[in-house]
Amino acid sequence: MPTDKTTLGFWLYIMSDCVLFASLFATFAVLRGSEDIFSLPFVFVQTLALLISSFTVGLAFVTKKQNTFLILTLLLGLGFLGLEVYEFKNLMLEGFGPSHSAYLSSFFALVGTHGLHVAAGCLWMLVMLVTQRFYQLQRLVLFWHFLDIIWIFIFTFVYLFGII
Amino acid sequence: MxxxxxxxxxxxxxxxxxxxxxxxxxxxxxxxxxxxxxxxxxxxxxxxxxxxxxxxxxxxxxGNGWNKFVYGFAILIVVLVVGGSLWIMSNLQHNQSEMFIGEPSPEHQLD
Structure with a gap:
């Protein structure tokens, strides 16, 4: 991990974002319901997409082949987002929207906030690829790894616990 | 790599x-x-x-000391927020269910 001041500042932001997610996780844990609404293979594909993108974004930094690996990461990130939007749409069509129960409100708040972060990361990569300026790449890599770490806890405590 | x-x-x-x-x-x-x-x-x-x-x-x-310190502090806050919420809410639920499930006490009964 680089040790310059800018990266430390960005690291402070990421860690305070952790606290935001902690409060969303706490809300979710308290309001957890028992509706059986998740599909295991679907979440597995989402998890693989995000994990592999966390790997490729790291390679973009260490191999200096920024264009190839950033495009790959961007596609995986967009794939992940596409799956999430599809899942949300299906849940709402089946009547399990955020207004169905406090449990589903907290579910959409938690997973939706994570999805918004992924969308912000995708926008960031897009801007880098269009302008061809990569001096922010180290921070993007940290941000993207952080999103995958948050996802580990989402798939464990939201999806796997929900499926058990 | x-x-x-x-x-x-x-x-x-x-x-x-x-x-x-x-x-x-x-x-x-x-x-x-x-x-x-x-x-x-x-x-x-x-x-x-x-x-x-x-x-x-x-x-x-x-990373340097500050990076690790901030990471440790964030984990502490996360554990406090999530663990504390679950602890308090389970206590509340425990007390509440006793109140609603238990026999109504005499002073709450209307004549």
Whole structure:
């Protein structure tokens, strides 16, 4: 991990974002319901997409082949987002929207906030690829790894616990 | 470069273990593995994967003291917020269910 001041500042932001997610996780844990609404293979594909993108974004930094690996990461990130939007749409069509129960409100708040972060990361990569300026790449890599770490806890405590 | 491959393999391992266990459990009509065991093992796999990604992807051990200090502080806050909320709410629920399920006390009964 680089040790310059800018990266430390960005690291402070990421860690305070952790606290935001902690409060969303706490809300979710308290309001957890028992509706059986998740599909295991679907979440597995989402998890693989995000994990592999966390790997490729790291390679973009260490191999200096920024264009190839950033495009790959961007596609995986967009794939992940596409799956999430599809899942949300299906849940709402089946009547399990955020207004169905406090449990589903907290579910959409938690997973939706994570999805918004992924969308912000995708926008960031897009801007880098269009302008061809990569001096922010180290921070993007940290941000993207952080999103995958948050996802580990989402798939464990939201999806796997929900499926058990 | 090698770091990233090791991190990916270890992360995949813990992900597959978690999903494999739950998949097997669902396949056998939710009776294969005791629920209490799953509620302990799955969070352990999640924490293991957190540690793997912290070391192999974030390279935190190579960071300076401040990076590690902030990371430790964030974990402390996360544990306090999530653990504290669950603790307080389970206490509240305990007290509340006693109040509603128990016999109404004489002073609450109307003549």
């Amino acid at each position: 090698k770091h990233y491959f090791d991190g990916l393999i270890l992360s995949l391992l813990f992900t597959l273990l978690s999903f494999g266990l739950v998949g097997m459990h669902v396949h056998m009509n939710h009776t294969a593995i005791p629920h209490e065991l799953l509620y302990v093992v799955l969070p352990l796999f999640a924490v293991a994967q957190l540690l793997v990604q912290t070391v192999y992807f974030l390279h935190l051990p190579q």
